[in-house]
Amino acid sequence: MTWLTWRQFRAQTVVASAGLAVLAIVLVITGPQLAHTFDTTVIGCRAHGDCTGVINALQRQDTAVQDLTRLLMYVVPAVIGLFWGAPLLARELETGTYRLAWTQGVTRVRWFGVKLVLTGLASVATAGLLSLMVTWWWSPLERVGAGRITPGEFSQGGIVIIGYAAFAFALGVTTGLLIRRTLPAMAVTLAIFVAVQLAVPFWVRPHLIPPLRSVSALNVANIQGVSIRAPGNELFVSAGPNIPGAWIYSAQVTTAPGSTDLGPSPAACGPNSGYNQCQATLARMHLREVVTYQPASRYWTFQWYETAIYLAVALVLAGFCWWWVRRRVA
Amino acid sequence: MTAVLETRGLGKQYGRRWALSDCTLDIPAGRVVGLVGPNGAGKTTLLHLAVGLLRPTAGTIRVLGDAPPANPAQLARVGFVAQDTPTYAGLSVADHLRLGARLNHNWDAGLASDRIARLGLDPAQRAGKLSGGQRAQLALTLAVAKKPELLILDEPVASLDPLARREFLQGLMETVADQQDEEVSVVLSSHLVTDLERVCDYLIVLAGSKVQVTGDVDRLLATHHLLTGDRRHPATLPPGQEAISASHTDRQTTLIVRTNGPIHDPAWTVSAIGLEDLVLAYMSRGAAPERRPALEVQR
Numbered sequence: 001m002t003w004l005t006w007r008q009f010r011a012q013t014v015v016a017s018a019g020l021a022v023l024a025i026v027l028v029i030t031g032p033q034l035a036h037t038f039d040t041t042v043i044g045c046r047a048h049g050d051c052t053g054v055i056n057a058l059q060r061q062d063t064a065v066q067d068l069t070r071l072l073m074y075v076v077p078a079v080i081g082l083f084w085g086a087p088l089l090a091r092e093l094e095t096g097t098y099r100l101a102w103t104q105g106v107t108r109v110r111w112f113g114v115k116l117v118l119t120g121l122a123s124v125a126t127a128g129l130l131s132l133m134v135t136w137w138w139s140p141l142e143r144v145g146a147g148r149i150t151p152g153e154f155s156q157g158g159i160v161i162i163g164y165a166a167f168a169f170a171l172g173v174t175t176g177l178l179i180r181r182t183l184p185a186m187a188v189t190l191a192i193f194v195a196v197q198l199a200v201p202f203w204v205r206p207h208l209i210p211p212l213r214s215v216s217a218l219n220v221a222n223i224q225g226v227s228i229r230a231p232g233n234e235l236f237v238s239a240g241p242n243i244p245g246a247w248i249y250s251a252q253v254t255t256a257p258g259s260t261d262l263g264p265s266p267a268a269c270g271p272n273s274g275y276n277q278c279q280a281t282l283a284r285m286h287l288r289e290v291v292t293y294q295p296a297s298r299y300w301t302f303q304w305y306e307t308a309i310y311l312a313v314a315l316v317l318a319g320f321c322w323w324w325v326r327r328r329v330a
Numbered sequence: 331m332t333a334v335l336e337t338r339g340l341g342k343q344y345g346r347r348w349a350l351s352d353c354t355l356d357i358p359a360g361r362v363v364g365l366v367g368p369n370g371a372g373k374t375t376l377l378h379l380a381v382g383l384l385r386p387t388a389g390t391i392r393v394l395g396d397a398p399p400a401n402p403a404q405l406a407r408v409g410f411v412a413q414d415t416p417t418y419a420g421l422s423v424a425d426h427l428r429l430g431a432r433l434n435h436n437w438d439a440g441l442a443s444d445r446i447a448r449l450g451l452d453p454a455q456r457a458g459k460l461s462g463g464q465r466a467q468l469a470l471t472l473a474v475a476k477k478p479e480l481l482i483l484d485e486p487v488a489s490l491d492p493l494a495r496r497e498f499l500q501g502l503m504e505t506v507a508d509q510q511d512e513e514v515s516v517v518l519s520s521h522l523v524t525d526l527e528r529v530c531d532y533l534i535v536l537a538g539s540k541v542q543v544t545g546d547v548d549r550l551l552a553t554h555h556l557l558t559g560d561r562r563h564p565a566t567l568p569p570g571q572e573a574i575s576a577s578h579t580d581r582q583t584t585l586i587v588r589t590n591g592p593i594h595d596p597a598w599t600v601s602a603i604g605l606e607d608l609v610l611a612y613m614s615r616g617a618a619p620e621r622r623p624a625l626e627v628q629r
Contacts, residue, residue, distance in 0.1 A: 003432045099410070102383060103409075
């Protein structure tokens with residue numbers, strides 16, 4: 001059975017290995033240069049002040065490879081689900097070869113088990129290797145970036161992609177088993193996977209761990225904008241909190257007792273006065289900054305939680321397929 | 331003699347439709363059994379139940395003493411060639427033989443490669459590029475090289491041209507005859523009795539999801555007669571004689587009658603019946619039970 005699985009999966013294995021090898025070569029050539037730039041320019045300048053220029057220069061290095069790796073991290077799990085998961089059973093059911101396979105001297109449960117486990121492990125290994133290489137390559141950029149726990153960066157490294165790949169694969173197998181035709185199964189797999197990938201960062205991940213809440217005196221240097229709204233001449237202040245690498249849920253400026261109603265705008269912030277006067281006035285108002293956020297230190301906790309959730313769903317799907325193959329199909 | 335395939339009240343339901351119902355059969359060992367019936371009669375359902383691809387909704391089925399698919403041991407004892415002889419299009423002929431060798435404990439590699447060589451198949455050829463006849467032969471090779479005690483073929487020749495049909499059935503019979511050391515039972519289905527006439531010695535007619543008649547071919551032929559005589563109603567037959575079908579012209583009645591005894595009534599001209607006519611009589615009976623041939627209908 002191992003042989004048959006390998007024989008049927010040989011072409012895909014070759015393509016995946018070749019793809020990973022080419023990527024590895026590209027990353028191994030460009031990665032050390034990136035790290036060298038980081039070591040020589042960013043570390044040096046951090047000792048004395050403003051690094052915006054050198055960071056911008058670093059972020060403009062090898063943009064093609066940056067774009068490629070970002071794309072791969074998004075696309076590879078979906079491709080695994082579509083091209084490895086969906087056809088696994090759908091093609092056998094569609095072409096009728098399951099009738100050949102299930103009447104050999106191996107039970108269909110074993111046949112399915114070996115196929116599922118070996119191809120599933122290949123999926124997980126492919127995603128894991130990809131993430132390992134990409135995470136290594138990105139490490140200099142990540143140290144100057146927005147913070148890897150933020151939604152835009154979270155899935156660009158670490159171990160969650162292993163969960164995504166396992167889930168996409170199991171999802172593909174399940175839709176293939178239920179729909180019994182390869183192309184529709186691929187389409188449905190893609191639609192569900194994309195929907196889940198969009199839904200999780202918005203509706204699931206923020207609730208995995210309760211966020212931290214910090215209340216501090218407003219640092220006027222953090223003020224990003226001041227606005228005055230008619231009709232009550234109400235004052236609004238927005239602030240960008242300075243918490244390195246954190247995932248900010250919300251940042252609110254409140255009065256000292258904690259009200260978000262800051263009252264009417266002081267004259268110093270009116271249209272006829274300068275920003276410095278306004279800033280000085282605001283500083284005397286004893287405003288507070290209330291921030292809810294996930295600190296950067298929770299990155300790995302989130303990674304483990306999310307990976308575990310995706311893996312658990314993948315296992316449930318695989319168990320369902322196993323039951324269905326044993327009991328229902330044919 | 332033991333039964334290789336034994337069913338009791340076997341039925342399979344899809345949604346609200348019964349593809350097979352109340353099927354009770356005993357297929358003796360060592361026979362070549364023809365399973366005949368029109369398309370949609372339930373042949374494939376019965377055979378899929380026998381190889382364990384389906385599970386019965388009602389009744390029981392035992393194949394070589396066990397309910398299929400009991401275990402790998404039982405799977406190994408039953409060879410199956412499915413309808414349209416599915417093979418892996420991307421795998422070569424040699425790959426298929428390796429597949430058979432890997433998945434079956436009793437695999438006879440010599441038999442398989444001899445057969446492929448005798449058929450003139452190129453082992454490096456992909457199965458997807460084979461002709462229908464070659465693919466059927468490859469599927470048959472896989473089924474026989476696992477040295478089954480029971481070989482089941484579902485419409486193996488339905489998609490073949492007449493020459494390939496003859497070659498396939500000849501090859502099948504030679505292969506079965508070659509297994510001197512152990513007895514192989516064969517069940518093959520077709521919607522055409524002419525395909526089976528030459529090879530089968532036992533017949534099952536399936537129509538309207540029910541078994542219409544079953545038995546040894548010689549015995550079926552000996553107990554069925556074609557009666558022609560003056561027009562009369564089949565109900566006037568004496569006890570022990572059953573009209574399977576009746577057709578009438580203005581003056582004449584033609585009956586196919588089943589009876590164990592001789593027919594003495596001098597009003598009938600009795601003649602022997604061919605297997606095809608016999609099967610057709612049972613098939614039309616099964617297909618339209620509510621329209622049993624009756625005198626009034628023809629008037």
